[in-house]
Amino acid sequence: MSIKIENNKDNPSFCIDMALRSSRNFSKKILFPSFEQNSRQNSNIRIVEVGPRDGLQNEPVNVPSDIKIQFINKLSETGLKTIEVTSFVSAKWVPQMGDNTKVYSGITKKDYISYPVLVPNVKGMEEALKVGVKEVAVFASASEGFSRKNTNCSTQEGINRIIELMKIAKDHNIKIRGYISCVVGCPYDGIINTASVAGVAEALLSNGCYEVSLGDTIGVGTRKTIENLLKDLLKITTADKLAMHCHDTYGQALVNICTALEHGITVVDSSVSGLGGCPYARGATGNVATEDLVYMLHGMGMETGVDLKKLIETGRFISDFLKKDSASRVNKTLYSKYFN
Numbered sequence: 001m002s003i004k005i006e007n008n009k010d011n012p013s014f015c016i017d018m019a020l021r022s023s024r025n026f027s028k029k030i031l032f033p034s035f036e037q038n039s040r041q042n043s044n045i046r047i048v049e050v051g052p053r054d055g056l057q058n059e060p061v062n063v064p065s066d067i068k069i070q071f072i073n074k075l076s077e078t079g080l081k082t083i084e085v086t087s088f089v090s091a092k093w094v095p096q097m098g099d100n101t102k103v104y105s106g107i108t109k110k111d112y113i114s115y116p117v118l119v120p121n122v123k124g125m126e127e128a129l130k131v132g133v134k135e136v137a138v139f140a141s142a143s144e145g146f147s148r149k150n151t152n153c154s155t156q157e158g159i160n161r162i163i164e165l166m167k168i169a170k171d172h173n174i175k176i177r178g179y180i181s182c183v184v185g186c187p188y189d190g191i192i193n194t195a196s197v198a199g200v201a202e203a204l205l206s207n208g209c210y211e212v213s214l215g216d217t218i219g220v221g222t223r224k225t226i227e228n229l230l231k232d233l234l235k236i237t238t239a240d241k242l243a244m245h246c247h248d249t250y251g252q253a254l255v256n257i258c259t260a261l262e263h264g265i266t267v268v269d270s271s272v273s274g275l276g277g278c279p280y281a282r283g284a285t286g287n288v289a290t291e292d293l294v295y296m297l298h299g300m301g302m303e304t305g306v307d308l309k310k311l312i313e314t315g316r317f318i319s320d321f322l323k324k325d326s327a328s329r330v331n332k333t334l335y336s337k338y339f340n
């Protein structure tokens, strides 16, 4: 059975199946019973696009700086309000991000878009300051095993480093966003308990992060585990201080994001074309694709301010450069309808 939707901005004027209608009506009332109530608070969702950083950091082929700059400039035209541009980590650890200064300085910045960069320590913070960053993202792990593999230190040592760099950031009026990695599972330590996540969240928030993004780094979370995590976190903080960052290894990312929306969270990280992965989290695939996220949110009647057609074109630009298929099902389905 098909219905024709004339004014749906995310779909060409062709017949789409019941899935879209379902996402507008059925899912609100039946799949997620509490959704109707929370969606009134959640009608505007902020998407944090992490494609240029998380999306590219694990790519084996060197992406030239001018391609990264074109990619970010295209993302800036899509209506996204936050685009994580690069990271100021050690190039010995993540060679793909070694051109951070060139990329950050080379992009055309719009004053209504925030362009955070990832920093691990004081050295990264100082380098980021030299190019005039206005927002940084810091990261700590809820698991010891991942902390050691990713940053060569324990979780507490990582937090201590972050506290030092946050002092500098605050002195320069730089906004600070936090990430917690491995919030439900770790490739080295297995299942992570919610108390460990809550401890890191408290440390990051109390030292100056305006929000903390919950990273399901290896994408093992399910509706149940995310629900349990959020129930516990919401005892120590409020939903407006939390964001979701779901890798889609097991295809659970959208469901987990819906679970977060139900709990009042309104900020979601994603990566165009589903690019991404951490070099130190073996087996993890990319983030939830921004195209799929936007399609879902618009289908649910939520506003993101993002132009899906431009996003699809941008996703295709970077996938074509990388010579890989887009991991976004929405991109795969709609690209030819929009552009051929």
Ligand SMILES: CC(C)(COP(=O)([O-])OP(=O)([O-])OC[C@H]1O[C@@H](n2cnc3c(N)ncnc32)[C@H](O)[C@@H]1OP(=O)([O-])[O-])[C@@H](O)C(=O)NCCC(=O)NCCSC(=O)C[C@@](C)(O)CC(=O)[O-]
Pocket: 054, 057, 087, 088, 089, 090, 091, 092, 093, 094, 118, 120, 121, 123, 124, 125, 127, 139, 150, 151, 152, 179, 180, 181, 182, 214, 215, 216, 217, 245, 277, 278, 279, 280
């Ligand atoms: C933290 C370190 C630096 C410790 O690495 P280390 O080797 O212990 O550090 P070090 O202090 O001994 O320094 C070693 C060398 O790196 C240099 N160095 C030191 N710091 C910097 C810096 N900031 N920028 C540039 N260079 C730096 C330093 O100067 C020195 O150079 P050398 O003297 O040998 O020539 C390293 O482990 C590192 O860079 N790790 C980052 C790994 C990474 O970027 N992982 C991916 C991001 S996290 C992620 O993806 C998860 C997330 C956020 O997306 C959320 C989720 O998905 O869950």
